[in-house]
Amino acid sequence: MTKLNTFRSGVDETGHFGIYGGRFVAETLMPLILDVEKAWEEARHDDDFWAEFDYLMKHYVGRPSPLYFAERLTEQFGGAKVYFKRDELNHTGAHKINNTIGQILLARRMGKKRIIAETGAGQHGVATATVCALFGMPCVVYMGETDVERQKPNVFRMRLLGAEIVPVTAGTGTLKDAMNEALRDWVANVEETFYIIGTAAGPHPYPAMVRDFQCIIGNETREQMQEMEGRLPDTLVAAIGGGSNAIGLFHPFLDDDSVNIIGVEAAGHGIESGEHCASLNGGRPGVLHGNRTYLLQDEDGQIKDGYSISAGLDYPGIGPEHAWLRDIGRVEYVSATDVEALEAFKLCTAKEGIIPALEPCHALAYVSKIAPDLPKDHLIVMNMCGRGDKDIFAVAERFGFDM
Amino acid sequence: MSKQPETRIAKRFKKLQDEGRPGFVTFTTAGDPDLETSVRILNGLADAGADLIEIGVPFSDPMADGPAIQASSLRAIKGGMSLRKTLGIVADYRKKDDETPIVLMGYYNPIYIYGVDVFLADAKKAGVDGLIVVDLPPEEEAELCLPALDAGINFIYLTAPTTTDARLPRVLEHASGFVYFVSITGITGTRSAVTADVAGHVGRIRAKTDLPVAVGFGIRTPEQAAEIASVADAAVVGSALVDQITANLDDNGKPGPGTVDAVLGLVKSLAEGVRGARKTEKAS
Numbered sequence: 001m002t003k004l005n006t007f008r009s010g011v012d013e014t015g016h017f018g019i020y021g022g023r024f025v026a027e028t029l030m031p032l033i034l035d036v037e038k039a040w041e042e043a044r045h046d047d048d049f050w051a052e053f054d055y056l057m058k059h060y061v062g063r064p065s066p067l068y069f070a071e072r073l074t075e076q077f078g079g080a081k082v083y084f085k086r087d088e089l090n091h092t093g094a095h096k097i098n099n100t101i102g103q104i105l106l107a108r109r110m111g112k113k114r115i116i117a118e119t120g121a122g123q124h125g126v127a128t129a130t131v132c133a134l135f136g137m138p139c140v141v142y143m144g145e146t147d148v149e150r151q152k153p154n155v156f157r158m159r160l161l162g163a164e165i166v167p168v169t170a171g172t173g174t175l176k177d178a179m180n181e182a183l184r185d186w187v188a189n190v191e192e193t194f195y196i197i198g199t200a201a202g203p204h205p206y207p208a209m210v211r212d213f214q215c216i217i218g219n220e221t222r223e224q225m226q227e228m229e230g231r232l233p234d235t236l237v238a239a240i241g242g243g244s245n246a247i248g249l250f251h252p253f254l255d256d257d258s259v260n261i262i263g264v265e266a267a268g269h270g271i272e273s274g275e276h277c278a279s280l281n282g283g284r285p286g287v288l289h290g291n292r293t294y295l296l297q298d299e300d301g302q303i304k305d306g307y308s309i310s311a312g313l314d315y316p317g318i319g320p321e322h323a324w325l326r327d328i329g330r331v332e333y334v335s336a337t338d339v340e341a342l343e344a345f346k347l348c349t350a351k352e353g354i355i356p357a358l359e360p361c362h363a364l365a366y367v368s369k370i371a372p373d374l375p376k377d378h379l380i381v382m383n384m385c386g387r388g389d390k391d392i393f394a395v396a397e398r399f400g401f402d403m
Numbered sequence: 404m405s406k407q408p409e410t411r412i413a414k415r416f417k418k419l420q421d422e423g424r425p426g427f428v429t430f431t432t433a434g435d436p437d438l439e440t441s442v443r444i445l446n447g448l449a450d451a452g453a454d455l456i457e458i459g460v461p462f463s464d465p466m467a468d469g470p471a472i473q474a475s476s477l478r479a480i481k482g483g484m485s486l487r488k489t490l491g492i493v494a495d496y497r498k499k500d501d502e503t504p505i506v507l508m509g510y511y512n513p514i515y516i517y518g519v520d521v522f523l524a525d526a527k528k529a530g531v532d533g534l535i536v537v538d539l540p541p542e543e544e545a546e547l548c549l550p551a552l553d554a555g556i557n558f559i560y561l562t563a564p565t566t567t568d569a570r571l572p573r574v575l576e577h578a579s580g581f582v583y584f585v586s587i588t589g590i591t592g593t594r595s596a597v598t599a600d601v602a603g604h605v606g607r608i609r610a611k612t613d614l615p616v617a618v619g620f621g622i623r624t625p626e627q628a629a630e631i632a633s634v635a636d637a638a639v640v641g642s643a644l645v646d647q648i649t650a651n652l653d654d655n656g657k658p659g660p661g662t663v664d665a666v667l668g669l670v671k672s673l674a675e676g677v678r679g680a681r682k683t684e685k686a687s
């Protein structure tokens with residue numbers, strides 16, 4: 001591991017984490033990106049901004065989310081003590097709302113009148129449509145045609161919340177194409193529109209900004225673990241799509257040498273099958289969607305589609321801070337397959353009475369591998385970043401259950 | 404302003420100036436709808452009236468392009484087109500025409516994956532004069548712009564209606580070849596600009612640089628091309644040409660026998676439009 005004084009100094013003034021990140025956008029957008037950066041710099045040093053954020057986190061989102069000792073799973077694994085950080089209990093059922101609240105506060109501060117977003121699983125779309133309803137702003141959500149088909153309940157939720165859903169047929173009709181389309185909308189509507197990106201990726205300042213909003217997860221965990229166990233956790237585990245829930249949990253602990261940190265990518269049918277969305281484990285550095293990061297791509301630099309049973313992990317890239325943390329060795333990145341995630345889904349539901357989203361099931365699958373061999377006083381925190389309501393149709397199909 | 408590589412671009416704009424007329428620039432995608440047809444189109448462009456040729460390098464995720472060019476990119480990729488093969492097309496073309504400037508237009512990732520230094524050497528050798536890389540603003544100039552200038556290739560910057568007067572000097576700092584003014588805030592092939600607005604923006608740019616200014620995005624007809632060319636140094640047409648290709652595809656995506664003639668016919672009438680335009684004097 002590269003030894004640094006701090007792993008938390010964030011991003012440099014040109015928007016890079018090491019060689020990753022940056023601002024690879026068209027000139028039409030560049031002035032806007034600089035505006036967002038300037039507004040964010042001001043907002044993040046403004047106590048009033050954070051006071052409003054904290055108020056909404058507490059009274060609207062329902063934070064702090066509990067840190068829960070998963071006693072029956074701990075028993076089942078027979079090793080480390082497993083805790084869940086229960087962000088699935090947030091309003092709208094995932095960690096995504098932490099970020100959308102933060103960004104819409106910034107959008108309003110900048111005087112923007114219209115919100116756009118991309119979504120894969122629909123969780124970020126729902127979280128965006130929700131805050132748009134709350135703040136009375138029109139909302140347009142871009143969603144790949146394939147995802148519109150496989151995430152019908154969330155599509156309906158977004159419509160109920162007043163959002164306009166634009167099914168994206170361009171490219172291959174999945175999350176990356178939805179993001180392309182959102183960027184195209186932004187280029188065409190620069191003055192009045194704010195783009196709420198759903199993960200810790202995209203051009204600077206998005207990766208750092210989204211992380212700062214999601215850090216509420218890790219900051220609470222620190223305090224709660226102190227209360228419950230009187231010390232820091234030993235291992236943190238989180239699922240990685242674009243990396244926002246993971247960086248939110250990890251970042252406050254990056255400088256604590258004793259804390260072992262693990263991100264779990266989706267291996268789909270297995271890394272060797274080529275059908276996965278593990279950018280760090282099966283991709284290489286490239287430039288897409290405004291940043292340099294690890295990407296799934298072919299030898300000509302054409303971007304490949306990701307595959308996972310979990311629509312929320314199905315992105316061919318990853319936030320640039322993770323790319324950097326991987327290269328310097330501070331965080332370990334592993335993967336879990338569809339089958340392993342489904343096993344974890346069943347286990348969690350049966351043992352804990354918690355129906356998890358398929359995304360954190362990937363994290364749990366990895367916990368189930370390492371927990372048995374760890375000592376009983378080893379403390380693992382896994383980010384339960386979403387609830388499974390949205391996934392019951394996909395899971396029913398896999399289990400051959402006719403809804 | 405940094406050093407300006409001497410390429411066919413400067414020579415061509417000098418010639419246009421001597422002739423007292425604006426230039427006409429075409430954009431088509433390498434390998435669209437297939438390798439053979441795209442090469443036949445390319446081979447006919449200069450005779451049909453193109454003064455400068457932009458060749459699109461296909462990319463899977465063309466963020467600044469509308470449906471027409473997106474589809475053309477995907478057709479080309481499906482047919483096996485790549486950056487390497489695009490350079491091969493240019494090298495072949497140079498055997499017949501060593502004067503018409505060729506500019507590659509695309510996105511950064513294929514170049515990054517090819518390897519910047521190897522790419523620049525190969526591109527120079529193939530006879531490429533300039534690069535337009537949509538997702539490399541001046542903030543990322545160290546990636547490719549500065550190395551390209553060292554390698555003797557022009558790096559052409561895009562400016563947009565959103566590029567303020569305060570920002571323009573930053574964009575123009577290392578601009579070379581010409582300046583490409585994107586006439587609309589939007590993606591390619593979606594709407595057209597108002598000529599009076601374009602004239603204002605071109606004036607803003609000319610006040611800050613001696614480089615020629617080409618205007619593109621949203622020019623579809625000979626009339627529009629003539630109008631825009633009358634307030635700029637060149638007019639660029641892309642989506643309208645690509646639409647001609649699309650219109651000539653059969654149900655299996657194969658180009659009909661009239662495809663090349665249809666595209667070159669449109670090039671001809673656009674070029675005539677531009678040639679008929681009275682060029683306004685440079686304002687500076």
Ligand SMILES: Cc1ncc(COP(=O)(O)O)c(C=O)c1O
Pocket residue numbers: 094095120121122123124198199200239240241242243244245246311312313357359360385386387
């Ligand atoms: C519940 C849940 N977890 C995780 C993710 C993946 O995103 P990220 O890696 O940014 O947390 C998503 C995305 O939709 C999600 O809905």
